[in-house]
Amino acid sequence: xxxxxxxxxxxxxxxxxxxxxxxxxxxxxxxxxxxxxxxxxxxxxxxxxxxxxxxxxxxxxxxxxxxxxxxxxxxxxxxxxxxxxxxxxxxxx
Amino acid sequence: xxxxxxxxxxxxxxxxxxxxxxxxxxxxxxxxxxxxxxxxxxxxxxxxxxxxxxxxxxxxxxxxxxxxxxxxxxxxxxxxxxxxxxxxxxxxxxxxxxxxxxxxxxxxxxxxxxxxxxxxxxxxxxxxxxxxxxxxxxxxxxxxxxxxxxxxxxxxxxxxxxxxxxxxxxxxxxxxxxxxxxxxxxxxxxxxxxxxxxxxxxxxxxxxxxxxxxxxxxxxxxxxxxxxxxxxxxxxxxxxxxxxxxxxxxxxxxxxxxxxxxxxxxxxxxxxxxxxxxxxxxxxxxxxxxxxxxxxx
Numbered sequence: 510x511x512x513x514x515x516x517x518x519x520x521x522x523x524x525x526x527x528x529x530x531x532x533x534x535x536x537x538x539x540x541x542x543x544x545x546x547x548x549x550x551x552x553x554x555x556x557x558x559x560x561x562x563x564x565x566x567x568x569x570x571x572x573x574x575x576x577x578x579x580x581x582x583x584x585x586x587x588x589x590x591x592x593x594x595x596x597x598x599x600x601x602x
Numbered sequence: 603x604x605x606x607x608x609x610x611x612x613x614x615x616x617x618x619x620x621x622x623x624x625x626x627x628x629x630x631x632x633x634x635x636x637x638x639x640x641x642x643x644x645x646x647x648x649x650x651x652x653x654x655x656x657x658x659x660x661x662x663x664x665x666x667x668x669x670x671x672x673x674x675x676x677x678x679x680x681x682x683x684x685x686x687x688x689x690x691x692x693x694x695x696x697x698x699x700x701x702x703x704x705x706x707x708x709x710x711x712x713x714x715x716x717x718x719x720x721x722x723x724x725x726x727x728x729x730x731x732x733x734x735x736x737x738x739x740x741x742x743x744x745x746x747x748x749x750x751x752x753x754x755x756x757x758x759x760x761x762x763x764x765x766x767x768x769x770x771x772x773x774x775x776x777x778x779x780x781x782x783x784x785x786x787x788x789x790x791x792x793x794x795x796x797x798x799x800x801x802x803x804x805x806x807x808x809x810x811x812x813x814x815x816x817x818x819x820x821x822x823x824x825x826x827x828x829x830x831x832x833x834x835x836x837x838x839x840x841x842x843x844x845x846x847x848x849x850x851x852x853x854x855x856x857x858x859x860x861x862x863x864x865x866x867x868x869x870x871x872x873x874x875x876x877x878x879x880x881x882x883x884x885x886x887x888x889x890x891x892x893x894x895x896x897x898x899x
Binding site: 511526527528529530531532533537541544545546548549551565567 | 623673674677680681684685687688693746749750752753756757896897
């Protein structure tokens, strides 16, 4: 059985995926994970999650081109240039 | 190469990373397993030369530090084998292939250690050469491997400092101690120069093509020389290569490393290869009951 290991650097920090351990049950998984991801005091907490329990979402359809909801959905360079030229404010400033 | 594979190559060459659950071309998976397995083998075999010195360490502090380092390296092997297992090769098979000589481990772990000076040179310079390769793996296209490398690099930096401290203690000691360091450096320089492999251009290196490695062999060696030759020379030590010099355009020139020796050693004919594999095989057998007990739990 594979257990995914998430570790926390300091209290308040997000848990970050660090690796995995193979163990028959939670007790052994804890023993291995403590040894491999905590023995030098590098983690304040660990989350051990059976791999099968992770529900993965990885496909993000964008049929409606929803980029208008994000900063990278706007490219104003060309329009701004044209607007400045019309207004006579283009050129070095 | 089919279109899907071409897209994959373009993606990883553009700095993209993939996860265990993504589609991976077969060739990529095979190359990854081979590379990662050799890395795991090297961590596991790399502790043996140092292990020989735990009982002979000169002080209690050194004994504890060396023990911690050995523990770290075995831990790295555990992390690395776990990543390779996910790619489809069972750990038992990897251990079997290691002891039967089917798979390889790094050249520097096939040599004997004669004195405490060797221990210092290994911990300082062999680890320094290794961390250059490992830091480049932080950018590996296979993300689970890149992630465990963070922890590995973090621990390796303590190992280098420990090694440098051992060397500093000896070069500031008696003339005899200084000589032990120089002799060890003389012994290790050849294998160190061979460590990063022959200077094939990065573009011809399949491991680079798939962005398993993010730099070429010669690039890594140059980085090693740039970082460590000045640190060696400032201690009054001599690098045993009369041709070693930095050219005006900043490139290190050196005597051609003995590539025949490298090939001979990594294919299982190093001075300590047989002994160390026999040792490893004995322990795998001796500890079978632990694995049986855990799996029966």
